[in-house]
Structures are given as C-alpha cells and as structure tokens.
Amino acid sequence: MRRWGLGVFIVFLFVLSFSTTIYKYNKELGRWEKEIKEDVFVLPPAQRQTTGSVVEMNSYRGKGQWYYYMEYELGDGEKLFSFWAGQDTVVGTVTVWNDSEYLYVRVDISDEWNLEETHLNVLSEEPEGNQAPGQFPFKEEFDSPVNIYIFKVPLSFLFQNSFTGLKRLNNKYYILLHGVVSSSSGREETAWGGRLSRCVKIHLSGTKVTWFVKKPGVYVVKVLEVEANTHLSIYVNLPDPSNESTDVDLKVAYGDEIPTEWFDDLSFLEDSFSLWQKINVPKSLSADTYTSTGVITFTISNSKLYIDTSPER
Secondary structure (H helix, E strand, C coil), X not given: CEEEEEEEEEEECCCCCCCCCCEEEECCCCEEEECCCCCEEECXXXXXXXXXCCCCCCEEEECCEEEECEEEECCCCXXXXXXXXXXXXXXXXXXXXXXXXXXXXXXXXXXXXXXXXEEEEEECCCCCCCCCHHHCCEEEEEEEEECEEEEEEEHHHHHHHHHHHHCCCCCEXXXXXXXXXXXXXXXXXXXXEECCCCCCCEEECCCEEEEEECCCEEXXXXXXXXXXXXXXXXXXXXXXCECCCCECEEEEEECCCCCCCCECEEEEEEEEEEEEEEEEECCCCCCCEEEEEEEEEEEECCCCCCCCCCCCC
C-alpha cells in the first residue's frame, strides 16, 4: 500500500471594490429584495509536474503493430507472466507449465476486464516481424466474455515444429499469447502476454495545490491527474483547509468532465483518473492563509502470489 500526500495551500486576498446592487421584486411578499447570485468559477487545470517512464520487456514494434512474447523452457515448472493491454496496462496474469503430454497456457483476467477472444502460437525460434493472431494455430472466440481460459498444446505439436525448423529437438519455446479485452466501462484493448510486472507504476501530475482567491464565490478546478499501469483501489481524504480558528469548505470528485456530484472523501477503483476540487468562499470569511494536508492511498487490488518452482541448476 502506497500513500501520497497532497498539500492544499490557499491564500485569500480580499480587496475592496465597488459593485452595483441588483434588486428583484418578490410578488409573493410584495416587496423588492436583493438578488443573491452564486457564481461558480471554473479555473484552468493545474500543470503537470512530473513525467512518465516506459515499460521495458521482450517486445517487437513493427510497422503499425506491437506485441510482447514469453520465453519458456520445458521442465522449468510453473512460470508467471503479465497480460498487458495497450502496451503498459496490466489486465491479468498468464501462467505457463507443462506435464508429460501438454504445454499449458492459462490466462487470468482481473475483475475489471473481460476476455473477448484469444489466440496462441508457440515458436521454437524468437519471433520476428509482424504477427497475424488470426492465423495462429490455437484460438478461441467467446460468445460471452470470460475471465479465465486455458490452452492445452500437445507436446507432439511442439516437437514436430521444432524438429522441422531446427533439425533437432528443442526445449526452449517462445509463446505468443494475444487477446482482445474489454473493461467494465466499455474500453476495448489489444493484449499480449509478456514479462512479469514486478512493480506498480504510478504517475502523479503534482503533489501540491495553491489557490489565490480575491473574492467570495464557489471555485472549481482539476488539480491532479493520475495514471497507473494496473487497476488500484484508491482512497482520497483531503481535510478542509483552515487557519487556527476557521475552515474553508472543500469538496472533491473525479472524472474527465466537470463533476456534478461532490464529496468529502472518495473511494473507487481505477487505473487513471482526474481529481477535482471545489471550494466555497463565503463573504464572512476573513482574509488569511488556510492550509491543509491530505492523503491519497493506493492499494494493489490485482495481485497473485508467485513462487519460483524452477529446479536448481
């Protein structure tokens, strides 16, 4: 579990100004009353403060195509790999093992994704050039999406193909596992089995927010953008900024567009999101500096215990 602090620093600079008072006639009470109008100020999003990095693994990027592959040597026991969607998002795991008759390739998809179709090829030589998953010898399309599927490849198929290509039997093979996955939100991605991801990468656009407010009103701004290479359980807790005696009402929300619902704290499951803040500055609030330090907690929700069962060499 990883925690990140997000500081909120608010400076209110109230200045004297002259404005026209607007009155509106109230028919029910039969009198003129001051018109009370609440303005919502939407500010431009905060600038990004950090940059990301690139996931490195066995891969090939040809013209208009990318793919990953897995290496496995017969008799090495159970090996665990990651199932990558869109090149850098882990959507599940791939487990490879063999017995005396078959090579098994099992794909487990995380709860937030579904497997629509999958294709498998096993080569005796390292893959080169573009690949055509539709022409792979092992394939399956599902009427209803699934979360688990196991390929059983006869060892006789491997031996026949490796002997034809190399004129000798080979124990080391290169596995190309392709899939089409869809998320619960309707997002569809191409996925490939590749090297095991041993870490979760989280990119934060910033860790501090500073408001400079000159007059009362309601203010809304996108303060943070977060990207991760896997789905995480996220909890956001940002207390109201305060001085020693007074608090400023602060609400949070997440989404791509300006939110319509606001909360004191947030709990949700995502791999990328935008965080918004809204503050309400009443006329009764005195000019001062108001500060707050909050916490965003990331919890890994798609993990699997890996034990290396390879024989000692």
